[in-house]
Amino acid sequence: MTAQAQRPINVAQTRDAVPISSRVHWIGALDPTLRTFDIILKTANGTTYNAYLVRGQDGVAVIDTVKEKFSDEFFQRLESVANYDDIRVIVLNHLEPDHTGALPELMRRAPHARLYISHKAQRMLKGLLKQESFDFTPVTTNDTVSLGDCTLRFLNTPYLHWPDTQCTYLEEEAILFSGDAFGCHFCDPRLFNDLVGDFRFSFEYYYAHIMRPFREHVLAALELIEPLHLKIIAPTHGPILRDQPARYVARFRELTEPRLKKESTDKTLLVFYLSSYGNTAKMAEAVYAGASEIEGVRVSLYDLEGGAVEPFVDLIEDAEGIALGTPTINGDATKAMWDLLSSLVVINLQGKVGAVFGSYGWSGEAVGMLEDRLRGLKVRVPVPGIRVKLIPTEEELEACRQFGRQLAEIMTDKQKPKVIDFEDL
Amino acid sequence: MKAELTFADIGITVRVPAGTRVIDVSEKVGSTIVYGCREGDCGTCLMHVIKGGENLSQPSVLEDKVLKENMAGKQFRLACQAQILGNVTVGPA
Numbered sequence: 211m212t213a214q215a216q217r218p219i220n221v222a223q224t225r226d227a228v229p230i231s232s233r234v235h236w237i238g239a240l241d242p243t244l245r246t247f248d249i250i251l252k253t254a255n256g257t258t259y260n261a262y263l264v265r266g267q268d269g270v271a272v273i274d275t276v277k278e279k280f281s282d283e284f285f286q287r288l289e290s291v292a293n294y295d296d297i298r299v300i301v302l303n304h305l306e307p308d309h310t311g312a313l314p315e316l317m318r319r320a321p322h323a324r325l326y327i328s329h330k331a332q333r334m335l336k337g338l339l340k341q342e343s344f345d346f347t348p349v350t351t352n353d354t355v356s357l358g359d360c361t362l363r364f365l366n367t368p369y370l371h372w373p374d375t376q377c378t379y380l381e382e383e384a385i386l387f388s389g390d391a392f393g394c395h396f397c398d399p400r401l402f403n404d405l406v407g408d409f410r411f412s413f414e415y416y417y418a419h420i421m422r423p424f425r426e427h428v429l430a431a432l433e434l435i436e437p438l439h440l441k442i443i444a445p446t447h448g449p450i451l452r453d454q455p456a457r458y459v460a461r462f463r464e465l466t467e468p469r470l471k472k473e474s475t476d477k478t479l480l481v482f483y484l485s486s487y488g489n490t491a492k493m494a495e496a497v498y499a500g501a502s503e504i505e506g507v508r509v510s511l512y513d514l515e516g517g518a519v520e521p522f523v524d525l526i527e528d529a530e531g532i533a534l535g536t537p538t539i540n541g542d543a544t545k546a547m548w549d550l551l552s553s554l555v556v557i558n559l560q561g562k563v564g565a566v567f568g569s570y571g572w573s574g575e576a577v578g579m580l581e582d583r584l585r586g587l588k589v590r591v592p593v594p595g596i597r598v599k600l601i602p603t604e605e606e607l608e609a610c611r612q613f614g615r616q617l618a619e620i621m622t623d624k625q626k627p628k629v630i631d632f633e634d635l
Numbered sequence: 636m637k638a639e640l641t642f643a644d645i646g647i648t649v650r651v652p653a654g655t656r657v658i659d660v661s662e663k664v665g666s667t668i669v670y671g672c673r674e675g676d677c678g679t680c681l682m683h684v685i686k687g688g689e690n691l692s693q694p695s696v697l698e699d700k701v702l703k704e705n706m707a708g709k710q711f712r713l714a715c716q717a718q719i720l721g722n723v724t725v726g727p728a
Contacts, residue, residue, distance in 0.1 A: 329704045329705065329706060330678065330704065330705065332704055333676060333677075333704075348704070350706065373677070373678075373679075560667060560669060561644075561667040585662060585665075588667070588669050590645065590665040590666070590667055591665050592645065592647075592664070592665040625646070626646075627646040627647070627648065628646065628647050628648070629639075629647075629648040629649075629650065630647065630648070630649055630650070630664075631649070631650045632649055632650060632651040632652065632655065632660060635649065635660070635663040635664060
């Protein structure tokens with residue numbers, strides 16, 4: 211590290227750009243009073259909106275902007291190191307408003323600059339700017355733009371964490387402008403990871419809420435990022451990672467592993483239920499018993515009345531199937547069941563098998579409601595749910611056992627290919 | 636006229652009236668094709684056409700644009716747009 215880089219830094223006391231390498235400046239903004247980001251994320255000390263300026267022989271590139279409210283700070287920092295006429299390139303790695311808030315004004319001030327965005331960002335950009343007549347160049351992995359003596363290379367990294375997200379690599383400086391990847395909501399005016407306070411909790415929290423649902427996409431992005439020579443990772447939120455940047459890439463790789471280790475090759479079916487009078491409980495036990503008859507499936511039965519839903523999230527991530535049993539109360543499924551389902555937004559459920567059953571007194575809407583929610587969560591619901599009016603008969607319990615067997619057979623691919631008529635769906 | 640739509644991911648074939656959109660079948664049958672906007676805009680429901688691509692309706696100008704934006708090859712279509720005209724086998728992209 212250079213002596214210059216180790217000097218104390220307090221960007222809260224200045225509106226100047228901060229050098230992060232010989233060609234690159236940080237021109238972002240601090241938001242230290244923020245406590246809740248985008249309704250869903252908490253932060254103990256705010257966040258930063260990181261934007262960067264790259265100066266090459268043939269002009270300047272601006273990489274990302276800031277939330278609109280912080281435009282003044284962004285433009286002051288930009289003006290401290292460049293004229294608007296110098297700006298030839300604007301790169302947007304991610305179009306969320308906290309990074310594009312200052313974009314319309316930047317485009318007005320730098321009309322000759324060309325915009326570089328991912329292919330998936332095109333329609334989003336139109337929605338954001340609410341105008342049709344502007345030029346941009348859609349780019350993908352290994353497309354480049356030259357600033358004379360330096361080259362920006364794009365990496366298409368969708369779903370980290372929006373469909374449009376990409377990273378931009380400055381080859382000559384080995385700097386990865388990573389968008390929201392490797393970022394976190396942590397505000398420290400010392401800016402660099404070797405100078406700021408301990409932000410590890412924030413890095414982990416950000417990954418868990420923002421990146422974890424897109425595990426497969428994180429793995430695909432790591433395939434592009436891991437081979438890069440990296441001196442600095444420059445994300446859009448939180449500290450700039452110049453000390454051992456590879457450590458953060460390695461941590462992302464570790465975090466893509468499921469929280470729980472697979473214990474066997476058996477498929478896992480988790481049966482959750484709630485029961486007011488014991489009827490849905492009886493159904494749950496029958497589903498459990500039926501599924502347990504099928505070899506190759508480990509079946510577990512849980513009464514949600516007995517505990518909080520959070521601990522089940524990791525278990526569900528690792529399972530191949532979930533069956534939910536709920537009574538209908540006041541025309542709705544039970545709160546604990548909704549709580550469980552709303553907790554699952556942090557994991558990827560695509561392709562898991564789901565099923566719903568339940569006893570009801572009058573109307574019995576809950577089963578259909580939960581089936582719809584499961585489909586909304588991209589869970590397969592291959593077997594129509596079972597509704598039983600009040601106390602299940604022996605025939606109805608046998609139907610529940612058959613329901614369990616069928617689910618287990620689907621999960622273990624024991625079901626033969628089927629041909630059905632559309633009308634029967 | 637009936638046509639057969641097979642979902643390779645779940646091993647189910649559905650006999651459907653010609654002209655039915657893939658989305659109307661795949662959601663009911665529990666295929667793992669994923670949907671976003673459902674109106675041909677977001678590209679989320681990109682599906683892999685494994686067999687019988689010629690038996691799907693031609694892509695509209697809108698679908699064509701989205702396919703190009705997603706750099707999708709000839710074997711890919713949007714499940715929310717493609718109509719089934721003959722026997723076809725599909726799966727998630």
